Amino acid sequence: MVPLSWYIFLSAALFSIGLYGVLARKNAIAILLGVELMLNAANINLVSFWRYGNTALMGGQVFSIIVFAVAAAEVAVGLALVIAIYRTRKTVVADELDLMKW
């Protein structure tokens, strides 16, 4: 029998890995990959809580659906931005996008 805590650990680990990817990767697209991982971790958390709580309440699943939609939208816009930046700046390395520096 799998207790809830295992799912929580799993989603926490996935989240942290995603966080590492966001913070440590150079390529902007790689950063977005990390964001995807974090969102998936959230989804796993939500569904497991739904399952291990009152399954009559659809809130968990609905939330998860919304997260899907958000993830999709965010990836679309993010990649569109990256491509637009690539066109003008000819780079996708996040460290080189520092116009707002001191």
Next chain:
Amino acid sequence: MTAEQIIFFLTAALILISALMVVTTRNLVHAALWLIATLFGAAVLFATLEASFLAVVQIVVYIGAISILFIFAVMLTRRNLLDKVSQTNAGWPWAAGIAIAAFAGLVFLAGQMHNAGAQKGEVFGDPLMALSTALVSPDAYVLAFEVASIMLLAALVGAVYIANRK
């Protein structure tokens, strides 16, 4: 060790290892592919959690759309990309530290929960039916549903506009 637990472990291993590969591999296409593996593992997990619709949606949307999108983006921004160069920036120790700290904190908070060791309960009714009803029912989450759809529309328009070559 029940079958359930073994399936869980295997799926968890798949997910975590694939995730690690996503954030460490130098080749970006490989990273996208590893992401697909991670997403697939999440779908499997959904399926074991009786959220069948979500599992399918995961595969269709995430793997079928989003990952493809990633690959397209990688293709379109490929010119500057050299596989040999390190893909981590200068602050990666900080990031690692934060990630570990976040994991530790989350685990700790989870440990503070009183029902962390709960077992599965019964599944009431038909989850899919209930989900679909919940999504469009005015008493339930129709508003969130509609807002999400508008958000998608906005994202669509925005993405088209941003990426449009003038």
Next chain:
Amino acid sequence: MTTELLIWLLPLPPLLAFFLIVLFTNKNKALSHSIAVGAALLSFAGSMVVFFRAVAIDHFGEGDKVFNSFITWLPTGDTFLKIGVLIDPLSAVTLFFVAWTVLMIFIYSVGYHNFGQPEGDHDHKGLPPHGATVTDEHGHSHTVLSVEPMYSRFFAFIGLFAFGMYTLVVSDNLLTMFVGWEIMGLCSYLLIGFWFAKPSARAAAIKAFMTTRVGDVFMLLGIVFLYSATGTLSFREIFTADVLAKLAATPTAIFGLSASGLIAILLFIGTVGKSAQWPLHIWLPDAMEGPTPVSAMIHAATMVSAGVYAVLRMFPLLTAGWDHHGLTPEMTVVALIGTFTAIFAATIALAQNDIKKVLAYSTISQLGFMIAALGMGAYIAAAFHLVTHAFFKALLFLGSGSVIHGMEHGVLHTGNHKVDPQDMMNMGGLRKKMPVTFWTFLIGGFALSGFPFITAGFWSKDEILADAFAHGHWAILATLSVAALMTAFYTMRQITLTFFGEARTKEAEHAHETPWTMTLPLVFLAFFAVTYGWGGIPEKFPVIGGIIPNWFHDFVGATLLEHPKAVEFSGIPLAISVVVALGGLGLGWLVYRGVKAGQPDPLQKPLGPIYTLLQNKWYFDEFYAFFVVKPVIWFSEVFTSQWMDKGVIDGILHFIGKTPIWIGDFLRNKFDKPVINEFFGDGTAAVFQKFGHELRYTQTGRIQSYLIASASFLIVLVAVLAYYFFLA
């Protein structure tokens, strides 16, 4: 028109003339002198009406038979200070001679200032006119007398002066009398310094004003004392038997005088200044700097007479408590000063060469006679001499002006401006050239000397000597007799040197008679100089005594509360008067008839050093300059101005000024700049700048660094919160 209203109006025409001339008609000479003479004529007519109305009243002056009109003017608590007009016998006769002399002088001034003559070649306002070159049809040019540049101004000033005198005469109280007194003081300053561009004239004007001011201060003290003692300043209220008795009985702390005595002395000191008695006589000779009509006006007719008039007015106060045997202390003081002045001035007049200076000292001397008479209690004699003196002294001054004009004509003719037209040693033989002037001057001179019987001066002077004799004041009698002898002597000296003999200079040869505007007043005044005396012949005089009543005695005597008694007739003072007059005249003629041009004064050798002393006026001016003027100047220039004002007061101010500046500097440089500006102001900015300089590097522009930073903070925050929520 009621007499009272007429009296109120008497001073006004000259005042009006003053304002009209000053404000409107200054440029027009003819209009100005017409206004002035017209005003004098109006006041003269009014005065004559008042005088004759007063004379017509039987026992005028006794009780309520006076012309008195007053207004309640100044509210003083429960009572009022009243001012108004009063004509009693004394002011009636004064009004008579003032009106006549003022009118004569006004008319004389038209001719004196050469009205009708051309304007001078280089005449300046402020200098005497210097002559104009006139070219006749043949091409001959000669210099004639030029018209005075400040013609209208002169008439304005003498108009104001006449106003002052009339005000003084018609006043019924000490306050307006003092006002008139001071106005005349001001006008004497303006008129003596009329030719203001001459430094000597300016100095003389200041000297006159300052000296009379000294007297006026004491007079004012007297007035104040009188007011505080009696609560009123009106003559009719003060000169009542009760008030006088009370004042005479009140002792004061000063020299043991009674209140009435002290007041009388203080008021008398005003007269000492105004009538140029010793020791305040110094201004009068210097006042000859003014034009001759001014000298006549001030020193004969009006101003100096005002001084004697004041003492005459105050006579009841002076004699309050007098028991008619022996003199009270105040009367002794008055008599002594008068007698001393009489002989002192007469001695100086012996040695003067300027025609006007002789007359000036003679005025001082004659005023001394009057003051001495008053000191002895001879009220009628003093008043009589005042009136006759006004006529013949005005006549003499105007005559001398006529002589000077004639001499100036000669000076312009010869062109030799080094010759002083006023120096008698330059004259001589003028009786042929200026007959009218000569005869009138002779009459005046005889009157001054007291030529027996036919001149007014004889009767008045004789009455003074008779009074001195009758009351046994031997010292006064002797001194005044000697003074009278000297008076006759120097008068004859003057006449001889000026009119008799041969002309001693070319200028005297070319003198000629002055126009009618100048000689007509001389004639009028000569008439009075002869006839006025016959109004005061004593009743007990042998032969002619009772024919004409002693009108003057009866009339003026009614002014006092007690009608003064006529003195007993005695032949001795009569003999003294005749001997002194004729002897002096004769001696003068004898000594001076043969003086030739360039000869020194015949008296110089016999008198030797005394002559120099006399000629230098007993060195009184030098004495005052050293002992009075120098210390006062030192006090004001050194002590007050330098030490007190600049040193102490300015020093305090500078110190007060420097201290805030020092404090300000200190606060600024030691506190404001280093602490507030540098430490707080600049220091804070520097700190911020340093921090900013260091901290700006956190803005890397890279989103991942921002994310790392915010994630770290978030973890820390959550850890802290979790610690407090779950573990603590």
